Amino acid sequence: MLQTAVEGLAYGGLYALLGLGFFLTYGVLRRIDLAYGTVVMTSVYLGAMIAGGLGLPWPAVVVLTLVAGVPLSLLVAYIAFFLIRQDARFSMAATLGIWMALEELILQSPGRGRGQPVSNPLQDMSLWLGELQLRIDHLLIFGLGLVIAMLLVRFLSTSRNGLAIRVSAYDADVAALLGISHRRMMILATVIASAVGCIAGWSFAVAQSGIDLHFGMWATVKGLVILVLGGTQSIPLIVTAAVGLGIAERVGSELIGSGYRDLVGYGVILLLLAAEPFLRSGGLRSGDRR
Amino acid sequence: MKEIVAITPLFSISLVLALSCYIVLKSGEISFGQQAFFGAGAYSGGILTVMFGWPLFPALAVSAAVGAGAAAVIGFSLCRVSGFRFTLMTLVLGEFSKEVFAKIEWRRAVDGLTAGPEGPLGFTGIEYYYAHGIQHGTQALIAAAVALVCLIAVWLYGRTKLGRRLVAVAGDPTLAASAAINPVTTRLQAFALAGALAGLGGGLFAHQATYIEASNFSLMVGVHAVAYTLLGGLASVVGPVAGTALDIVFLEGLRVVGAYRMVAFGSLIVLMLILRPRGLLGARAGATS
Amino acid sequence: MTPLMEVTTLRKAFAGVVALDGLDTRIEEGEILGLVGANGAGKTTTLNVIGGQLTPDSGVVRLAGESIESLPPWRRARLGVGRTFQDSRMWLDLTAEEHLRIAIEASHGHQSRESRPDAIEDMRSSVELPKQMLTCLPSQMRLLDRRRVELAMAALNASNILLIDEIGAGLDIEEASILYRLIAALIGRRRVRAAVLVEHKLELLAAFATVIELMEDGKVVQQARCDDPAQVAHLMDRMFDRHSNGPLKAKQTELVP
Numbered sequence: 081m082l083q084t085a086v087e088g089l090a091y092g093g094l095y096a097l098l099g100l101g102f103f104l105t106y107g108v109l110r111r112i113d114l115a116y117g118t119v120v121m122t123s124v125y126l127g128a129m130i131a132g133g134l135g136l137p138w139p140a141v142v143v144l145t146l147v148a149g150v151p152l153s154l155l156v157a158y159i160a161f162f163l164i165r166q167d168a169r170f171s172m173a174a175t176l177g178i179w180m181a182l183e184e185l186i187l188q189s190p191g192r193g194r195g196q197p198v199s200n201p202l203q204d205m206s207l208w209l210g211e212l213q214l215r216i217d218h219l220l221i222f223g224l225g226l227v228i229a230m231l232l233v234r235f236l237s238t239s240r241n242g243l244a245i246r247v248s249a250y251d252a253d254v255a256a257l258l259g260i261s262h263r264r265m266m267i268l269a270t271v272i273a274s275a276v277g278c279i280a281g282w283s284f285a286v287a288q289s290g291i292d293l294h295f296g297m298w299a300t301v302k303g304l305v306i307l308v309l310g311g312t313q314s315i316p317l318i319v320t321a322a323v324g325l326g327i328a329e330r331v332g333s334e335l336i337g338s339g340y341r342d343l344v345g346y347g348v349i350l351l352l353l354a355a356e357p358f359l360r361s362g363g364l365r366s367g368d369r370r
Numbered sequence: 371m372k373e374i375v376a377i378t379p380l381f382s383i384s385l386v387l388a389l390s391c392y393i394v395l396k397s398g399e400i401s402f403g404q405q406a407f408f409g410a411g412a413y414s415g416g417i418l419t420v421m422f423g424w425p426l427f428p429a430l431a432v433s434a435a436v437g438a439g440a441a442a443v444i445g446f447s448l449c450r451v452s453g454f455r456f457t458l459m460t461l462v463l464g465e466f467s468k469e470v471f472a473k474i475e476w477r478r479a480v481d482g483l484t485a486g487p488e489g490p491l492g493f494t495g496i497e498y499y500y501a502h503g504i505q506h507g508t509q510a511l512i513a514a515a516v517a518l519v520c521l522i523a524v525w526l527y528g529r530t531k532l533g534r535r536l537v538a539v540a541g542d543p544t545l546a547a548s549a550a551i552n553p554v555t556t557r558l559q560a561f562a563l564a565g566a567l568a569g570l571g572g573g574l575f576a577h578q579a580t581y582i583e584a585s586n587f588s589l590m591v592g593v594h595a596v597a598y599t600l601l602g603g604l605a606s607v608v609g610p611v612a613g614t615a616l617d618i619v620f621l622e623g624l625r626v627v628g629a630y631r632m633v634a635f636g637s638l639i640v641l642m643l644i645l646r647p648r649g650l651l652g653a654r655a656g657a658t659s
Numbered sequence: 660m661t662p663l664m665e666v667t668t669l670r671k672a673f674a675g676v677v678a679l680d681g682l683d684t685r686i687e688e689g690e691i692l693g694l695v696g697a698n699g700a701g702k703t704t705t706l707n708v709i710g711g712q713l714t715p716d717s718g719v720v721r722l723a724g725e726s727i728e729s730l731p732p733w734r735r736a737r738l739g740v741g742r743t744f745q746d747s748r749m750w751l752d753l754t755a756e757e758h759l760r761i762a763i764e765a766s767h768g769h770q771s772r773e774s775r776p777d778a779i780e781d782m783r784s785s786v787e788l789p790k791q792m793l794t795c796l797p798s799q800m801r802l803l804d805r806r807r808v809e810l811a812m813a814a815l816n817a818s819n820i821l822l823i824d825e826i827g828a829g830l831d832i833e834e835a836s837i838l839y840r841l842i843a844a845l846i847g848r849r850r851v852r853a854a855v856l857v858e859h860k861l862e863l864l865a866a867f868a869t870v871i872e873l874m875e876d877g878k879v880v881q882q883a884r885c886d887d888p889a890q891v892a893h894l895m896d897r898m899f900d901r902h903s904n905g906p907l908k909a910k911q912t913e914l915v916p
Contacts, residue, residue, distance in 0.1 A: 112454040163644050169400060172454065173600055174643045176593060181636030188629060297589060301465065304458045343473065346466035353459045357450035531764045534753075538761050541750040544712060548744075550736035550765040550816050 092326030093225025097280035099306025117299030123149030153274030386571030398540030403460030409587035411569030437569015492583030669718030741817025
C-alpha cells in the first residue's frame with residue numbers, strides 16, 4: 081500500500097506540471113486550451129521519432145521536444161486565442177479542431193501513430209528503504225514537479241515579468257494603464273506553460289519508456305481536472321490537488337484491482353467533479369459581482 | 371441508389387447524435403460526453419432485442435428513456451456548472467462510461483445459445499434486422515424515419531415555452547433568473563432531451579452495426595457530433611443537418627481528402643470559427659451586458 | 660404591522676472588501692425608496708442582495724414577514740421581486756415581444772393559463788412601448804425603448820417590489836423622468852406595491868420618491884422624507900459635503916429620525 085502511494089507521488093508531480101500549464105494559460109488568457117495535451121504529445125512524439133531515427137542520445141529528445149513544442153503552442157494560441165477573441169467557447173472549440181488535426185497528422189507521420197520509445201537515462205535505478213522501493217526516475221518526476229512549482233511561485237511573486245503577468249491576469253485594462261503589454265504577457269505565459277508541459281510530457285514518456293497517441297487526451301483531462309480541483313488562485317493548492325489525485329488514483333486502483341484502474345481513475349474524478357458544485361460556498365452564484 | 375442506401379443509416383445515426391449535441395450547445399455549453407448516452411442506448415436496446423426478444427421500436431423507446439434517465443442523473447450536478455467545468459465533466463463522463471461499457475458482461479440462454487454483452491469482447495449478434503428479414507432498403511428507411519422524427523421534435527422544442535426559456539438561460543442566466551426562470555431546471559430538461567436523442571441514436575446504431583464494443587463510444591464520437599453542429603451553425607436545426615452532411619457525404623462518402631480527413635475536418639472547424647463565428651456558436655445566444 | 664420589505668444588519672464582503680456593513684432599511688406598501696450615495700457605497704449590492712443575485716454574508720431580508728435571503732433569484736422573482744440592471748440587459752437575438760412573452764410565461768407558468776396576446780398588450784401599453792417596437796431586436800431599439808422593455812419584464816414579476824438600478828443611466832433627464840413616471844404609475848395602479856430606485860440624479864428622486872436614503876460605506880447614514888424639503892436639503896448637504904469635518908458630520912447624523 082505504501083509502495084503504491086509512493087508511486088502515486090510520481091503521478092502527483094506529473095499532474096502538478098500539467099495543472100500548472102493550464103493554471104498559467106487560464107490565469108492570463110482566460111482561455112481553455114483543449115489541444116494542450118495533444119501539442120505536448122506531438123512534441124515529445126516528434127522529438128522521440130527524430131532522435132530515434134538519427135540515433136541521438138536522450139538529452140536531444142528534451143531539446144527537440146522543446147524546439148517543437150514552444151512554437152507549436154504559440155501557433156495554437158495565435159489561432160485559437162488571438163484570431164478568435166470574442167467568445168471563450170469559440171476559442172475552446174477551435175482548440176478542439178486543432179487537436180483533431182494534430183492527432184491525424186501524427187497518424188500520417190512516418191511514425192504512423194505507433195508508440196515511440198523514449199530512452200530512460202535512469203533505467204532500473206532504485207533506492208531501497210527497507211521493503212520500500214523508490215524508483216529514482218519517479219522521485220525525480222515528483223521533485224521536478226515541486227521544483228518547477230516553487231520556481232513559478234518565486235517568478236510570479238518576485239520578478240518583474242511575474243508581477244506583470246499577475247497584473248495582466250487580474251485585469252488587462254489595468255495592465256495597459258501600467259504600460260504592461262497584455263499581448264506580451266500572453267506570449268510569455270504561453271511559452272512558460274508550453275515548456276512546463278513539454279517537460280511533463282517528456283518525463284512521463286521516460287517513466288513509461290515511450291510515448292503514444294493516448295497521452296494527448298489523457299494529459300489534457302488530467303491538467304483540467306487539477307485546475308478545477310486546485311482552483312485558479314494558488315499554485316500550492318494546484319500542487320496539493322495534483323499529489324492528492326495521484327495518490328488517490330493509485331491507491332484506489334490497487335484496492336479494487338488493476339483491471340479497473342482507468343474505471344476507478346475516471347470514476348474518482350467524476351465523483352469529485354459532480355460533488356464540487358454542491359461543496360462550493362453559496363456565494364458563487366452566476367452574476368456574483370458588485 | 372445503392373450508395374444512398376449504404377450511406378443513409380450512418381448519416382441518420384450521426385445526425386441524431388449531432389441533434390443531441392445541438393440542444394446542449396443551444397443551452398450555451400459544449401458537451402464532449404454525449405457518446406456516453408449513445409452507448410447506454412446502444413447496449414440497452416441491443417440487450418432487449420437480443421436477450422429478451424423485444425421488437426425493435428419498443429426497444430428503441432427504452433434506449434431513449436435510458437439515455438434521458440442517465441442524462442437527468444448526471445445533469446443534477448452537471449447543470450449547475452458552466453463553461454469549461456461543464457465541458458470537462460462531460461469529457462470525463464465519456465471516458466468513464468467507455469470503461470464501464472468494457473465491463474458489461476451479461477450472458478443469457480436464448481434459443482439454446484448464450485447471448486449478450488461479453489465485457490471487453492463486446493456485444494455480438496445484435497441481428498434483429500437479419501432475423502426478421504429486414505432488407506437494407508428498409509433499414510435505411512427506418513433510420514431515416516427516426517432521424518426525421520428527431521429533427522421535427524427538436525424543431526418543435528425550439529418553438530415551445532421550454533425552448534424559449536433555454537435560449538433565455540443560455541443568453542443571460544442572470545437576466546433569466548430575474549425573470550422567474552429556474553436556470554438549473556431549464557438546462558436539466560434540455561439535457562435530458564439531449565440524452566434521450568443520444569440514447570435513441572445509440573439503439574439504432576446497435577441494430578445497424580450488429581456488433582458493438584466499448585471503443586465504438588470513444589471520445590472522438592462525441593467530439594465529431596459537436597463538430598457537426600459547430601460546422602453547420604446553431605441558428606436552426608438546419609445547422610446539424612448541414613454539418614453532418616458535409617462530413618459524412620463529402621469527407622467520408624466521397625473521400626475528397628483521403629487519409630487526411632481529420633486534418634481537413636479539424637482545420638475546417640478552426641477556419642469557420644475565425645471567419646463566421648456568429649453564424650456558428652450562439653447565433654441566437656448572447657446578451658447585452 | 661409588518662412592513663412590506665425589511666432588511667436587517669446585512670453584511671457582504673468581496674474578497675475582504677466590505678460592500679455592505681450592517682445595512683438596515685424598510686419599505687412600506689405604496690412607497691418608493693430612493694438610494695443615493697457615492698460609487699462603492701453599496702447601492703447596487705443592496706439591490707443584488709434583495710433580488711438574490713448575491714447571497715449576504717449575514718443579515719436578514721424579509722418580504723411580508725418571510726425571510727428570503729437564502730432563496731435563489733428565480734424563487735424571489737416568483738414571490739414578486741422584479742429587477743432591472745444598471746447595464747441594459749436584454750437577449751440580443753430575441754425581439755421585444757419575445758422578451759415579454761418569456762417573462763409572462765415564466766411568471767404565470769405555475770398559474771392558470773391566461774390569454775397571452777392580452778397580457779403582452781397590457782404590458783406594452785403600461786410602459787408605453789410603441790407597437791411597432793414589438794418586432795424589433797434590442798440592437799434596433801433606442802435605449803429609452805430598451806429600458807421600457809426591461810421595466811415591463813421586471814414589473815411582470817414585481818407584484819411586491821420593483822428594484823430599479825439606474826434606469827436613467829445614459830438617458831437625458833426628460834427621458835429618465837418618463838421612465839420614473841411609468842414606475843410611479845405602476846405603483847399608483849397597484850400593479851407594483853413598492854419600488855427601490857438607485858439613481859444618481861437627486862432631483863429625479865426628489866420628484867418621484869417617497870423616501871431618500873443616503874448610503875456611505877455600506878450602510879444608510881441619513882434618511883429624508885421627500886414631502887419635507889428641509890430633510891431633503893440636509894441630505895443633499897451631507898451628500899455633497901462628504902469630506903467635511905467631524906463636528907458637522909456628527910450634528911447632521913442627529914437629524915436622522
